[in-house]
Amino acid sequence: MLISELKNPCTECDGSGYIAGLDELGTIQINLRQSCHVCSGRGYNLTELGQDMWKLYKPMVKDLISMEMQKKSE
Numbered sequence: 001m002l003i004s005e006l007k008n009p010c011t012e013c014d015g016s017g018y019i020a021g022l023d024e025l026g027t028i029q030i031n032l033r034q035s036c037h038v039c040s041g042r043g044y045n046l047t048e049l050g051q052d053m054w055k056l057y058k059p060m061v062k063d064l065i066s067m068e069m070q071k072k073s074e
Helices: 048-073
Strands: 007-009 018-025 028-035 044-046
Touching: 044 048
Parallel strands: none
Antiparallel strands: 007 044, 018 028
């Protein structure tokens, strides 16, 4: 299985995760980096297969994180 089967670069931000924007304060323009609203700043979107795999592995990843956090607090 290839990574390209699980995710695709975001077409809105071209995989960067950010969209350039301008904000005007009087006569001054400030260049803002805003997170892409389509990919939430990740730069990619999961394919259908990627979403299914994440649903399968998410509970196990949460359990592993909880176990490691518990070890660190002891």
